[in-house]
Structure formats: structure tokens, C-alpha cells
Amino acid sequence: MPIEQLADRVILKHPKGATVEILHYGATVISWKSPGTSGGEPLERLFVSSKAALDGSKPVRGGIPIVFPVFGAPVLPQFSKLKQHGYARCSIWNLTSVPVDDASTVSVKLSLGFTPEVKAVFDFPVSLEYVVTLSDRRLGTDLRVTNQSDKDELQFQALFHNYIRAPANDVKISPLTGKNYFDKTEATAEAKATAKLEQRREVDVRKPTDSVYVDGGQAYEITWPNGGIQIKTECLKDVVIWNPQETIGKTIGDMEDGGWEKYVCVEPGHVQGYITLPVGGSWVGRQTLRDEW
């Protein structure tokens, strides 16, 4: 299948019309189009702010940024030189191979090693491999983390920061009933750190939402009138639901005006606690997105 390589990105094209674009910067998926159930004109499934920088000057506001090795602001001392959400989303990755290219599926692998730039902010020998897989109605992303140290364990968090293109005020996310979550919109540190119990059958984001569901499950349905996306995950026990709505959205410099009405972030990850990898060990976290309309 056609794999187009441009200076700053890789584009995969499926014969049935689906496409995906991946920037070398952050290995950020910045577009996924698929024809959906109608098999018609491919539709864009991800949101990227029209004010997003795509030139490598800052993490992309949209698409699927990769969060690694820390989610949010660093707390542990070994992460102290890192910015919010870590270095993976703001490092240059290399296209290293084409693991699958057959009649139904195409995938590419991008890699990020222990470069001097990485060492300057996170002095631990770790290698990252990221496989993006496109089929007619599905997009898969797999992150492999390998501890290359010969003496130390690696602790990390990882998350796929999916910006799902959707009418935010009409979106419903399930099944999260009965799950515990931490509400980052609470005012005090104590309230932020107190788990809440999700009682809604369907979660919405009609008010500013920044919730970390612990052990959220392995599959999520994001639906809205005449549309939907399904996400299935492996080895990503948590899920973050984020939409800033207008009050907070207006304060985000690279958010387009009204952008908060055009997406919901549903972010599978391992972000409550840390994954510990022994010397030489590897971990793979995986998600598959499928269009539902």
C-alpha cells in the first residue's frame, strides 16, 4: 500500500480510502480519515486545533500525542527535568520499518532511542518503538517501552492523548459506571486526591472535565447523534476524559476559538501509579480505534 514519506511526516493510504498522517515530531498522529460504515467519502476522525504548531516548536494541540514517561506535571525526582506529559510528544522520532503491508492492513514503526536530547531531560537508557496500523475502519497504536539499563528498574507512566473529533456537548462516554475517578477540576489538593465514584450511565463533558478513571476498563464507546468511535485497549488500565469547555479553553494559547466544542479527549493510559520494568524488560500498551458511523 502507498506509504508517502515527506520531510516532516509519513502518510499511509488504504485502498478503501482510509488515511493516517504521522509527524516525526512526537510521532504524533495528526490525521485519521476513514470512510466509516457508509463506505463514502473518508471523514476526519481526530481534532487538531487550527492554531496547533506542527513545526516542532511545541507539542501538537490535537491528534494523538504520546504521553511518556510521566503524565501531568512531574512529581518524582527522576522526572524533575521533564515538562508536563514528558518528552515523547516533543522529540523527533525516526521511521524505522514497515512491519505489515498486505491487502487489508499497513503499519509503520517509528523509534526514539536514548539520544543526547533525551538524556538531557531524562537520564535513563530507554528505547521507544511506536507502531501505527491502518486498516479500512480501524487505527491501531502500540507503544513498546524497553528498559536498556543493565542495573536499574524503570518506572514510568504512558498514555495516548486521543483528541476525538466530535460535538463535545452531545458526546456520551461509557461504560464507566461504578469506576473510581480523580477529578482534577476540584479546587483543593485534598479534593483532587479524593476518589469519586462514577454513578452516571453515560459520562458527558458539558462542564469542564478532567477526570482520571482508575482501572477504567478495556473498551470505551464514545457516541453522539449519528456518530461514534469505539476504543479497545490492552495493558492501559486507566482512562482520562478531558474537555476544558470555554472558560478554560480560552486560556489555552494554541486552542482555536470554539475548539473545545469540537472534540473530546478520551485517553487510555497507565497513569495512576507507575509501571515498573525490570532490567532489560519490555512493556507494550496498545489501543485500537474503530469508527462507528
Ligand SMILES: O=P(O)(O)OC[C@H]1O[C@@H](O)[C@H](O)[C@@H](O)[C@@H]1O
Ligand atoms: O496542555 P497539555 O499539556 O497538552 O495538557 C492538556 C490536558 O491533558 C490532559 O490529559 C490532562 O488531564 C489535563 O490536565 C491537561 O490540561
